Amino acid sequence: xxxxxxxxxxxxxxxxxxxxxxxxxxxxxxxxxxxxxxxxxxxxxxxxxxxxxxxxxxxxxxxxxxxxxxxxxxxxxxxxxxxxxxxxxxxxxxxxxxxxxxxxxxxxxxxxx
Amino acid sequence: xxxxxxxxxxxxxxxxxxxxxxxxxxxxxxxxxxxxxxxxxxxxxxxxxxxxxxxxxxxxxxxxxxxxxxxxxxxxxxxxxxxxxxxxxxxxxxxxxxxxxxxxxxxxxxxxx
Numbered sequence: 001x002x003x004x005x006x007x008x009x010x011x012x013x014x015x016x017x018x019x020x021x022x023x024x025x026x027x028x029x030x031x032x033x034x035x036x037x038x039x040x041x042x043x044x045x046x047x048x049x050x051x052x053x054x055x056x057x058x059x060x061x062x063x064x065x066x067x068x069x070x071x072x073x074x075x076x077x078x079x080x081x082x083x084x085x086x087x088x089x090x091x092x093x094x095x096x097x098x099x100x101x102x103x104x105x106x107x108x109x110x111x112x113x
Numbered sequence: 114x115x116x117x118x119x120x121x122x123x124x125x126x127x128x129x130x131x132x133x134x135x136x137x138x139x140x141x142x143x144x145x146x147x148x149x150x151x152x153x154x155x156x157x158x159x160x161x162x163x164x165x166x167x168x169x170x171x172x173x174x175x176x177x178x179x180x181x182x183x184x185x186x187x188x189x190x191x192x193x194x195x196x197x198x199x200x201x202x203x204x205x206x207x208x209x210x211x212x213x214x215x216x217x218x219x220x221x222x223x224x225x226x
Contacts, residue, residue: 031213042217092213105155
């Protein structure tokens with residue numbers, strides 16, 4: 001089936017630094033979703049992207065829908081300790097029906113104060 | 114506004130026992146989903162439901178049973194629990210007509226001894 005590859009798998013940064021992570025696929029996606037999961041909690045939707053080339057912000061977070069439709073990027077500016085968590089990308093697989101999502105395995109972010 | 118809730122949050126059971134995990138949403142979303150999350154595998158879809166009395170298998174359905182007699186509830190039953198079903202289980206829901214965004218509950222951590 002279609003897979004989403006996230007990189008890096010983990011990041012260790014200092015508070016105040018900017019963060020960039022990405023999600024790639026060998027197949028085209030028509031939607032890209034970015035979620036954050038805090039320890040012991042369920043994933044929370046951060047940003048949804050529906051159009052190739054789209055750039056969307058949510059506070060200090062900015063996500064982009066790649067022009068090729070095979071990738072997406074998430075940037076966090078001026079990181080703070082509460083940014084710690086696992087960030088997942090997700091999208092509906094082609095041919096699988098839009099009701100389902102496939103998820104990347106996540107990027108684990110650690111922020112040192 | 115409770116949103117989507119899961120119970121219990123933590124459960125320890127023994128091999129061979131039947132266990133039911135509950136999921137309740139107050140949004141009247143048509144779609145509901147059950148995922149399991151394991152290290153190295155990310156989020157994997159177990160079952161989903163498009164509406165009351167309509168359910169379908171996901172990626173890893175073996176050993177699980179679902180039902181959906183009411184729109185707001187989507188229980189997941191492990192008929193005879195096995196150690197390999199030790200995992201964190203997440204329920205999610207989404208609106209039928211707007212995008213692909215799914216909204217997750219807080220999760221149930223299940224340990225099978």
